[in-house]
Amino acid sequence: MSNPIETRLTELGLTLPDAPAPAANYVPYVLSGNMLFVSGQISIGPDGFITGKVGDDLSVEQGADAAKACALSLLAQVRAACGGDLTRLKRVVKLTGFVNSHGDFADQPKVINGASDVLVDILGDAGRHSRSAVSAAALPFNVAVEIEGIFELA
Template identity: 70%
Template sequence: MSAFEAKLAELGVTLSEAPAPAANYVPFVQVGDLVHVSGQISMDADGMIKGKLGDDMDVEAGAAAARTCAISLLSQVKAACGGDLDRLVRVVKLVGFVNSTADFGDQPKVINGASDFMVEALGDAGRHARSAVSAASLPFGVAVEIEGIFQIK
């Protein structure tokens, strides 16, 4: 088990097999030592986490949804690394999309669910640049979608 996966296990997280793409795109593209991971939607063992922040979902639930996106991102990175998550050098950037009402302004607090998880799980390697933006809707009505750029060795 990789050192990163041992830390994830301490947090009660086991990376599942990387989710397959839902349309005509690939889950990740490697360019040099960077892996660009396609947007991962909020999902847990019960299925898609749906909702609209500022309407039927609060910030805490949105942050929990963002955390699930971060876990899926790491599953994709593990796949890109041939199953060896210790090849991960750092999280470079996350871009988070929050399904929210026009007057909702706490997108950063929602995406903190992913950012905080990356730092908790990966330490300094999890610190990253970030964008957190509102979306009028997201695929399937999910609450959050996050894409990422990761450096690997």
């Protein structure tokens, strides 16, 4: 039986990274009942960390690309939590996005749209979620974006 999520990733030309290991004393996700809580995923691309302050070092579009990378890492953690079976993913419930930016930057929602948009592209209505998008004075490793997520599993 084919996996529609993996098929859709292929159609979009996207691949999920390996689920990143935690960088400190925490676990990458916690499963409680059918709810999966995924720790914050930082912006990492093929060449390493995506760093800098959005609105200063990076454009809003580059920030959105960093958020998209976070969303793919979130899905990689979901896949790991499901033993490789993404068909267990029922829906994205909530994202909380942090944007490395200065106090006068006001386009955090446009940045986090990079994650929201790709999740809807991949999952359709199951990718629609509640969300917060906030500014952060600094993020670990000077990354541009960090996003945590809550997911419902079947």
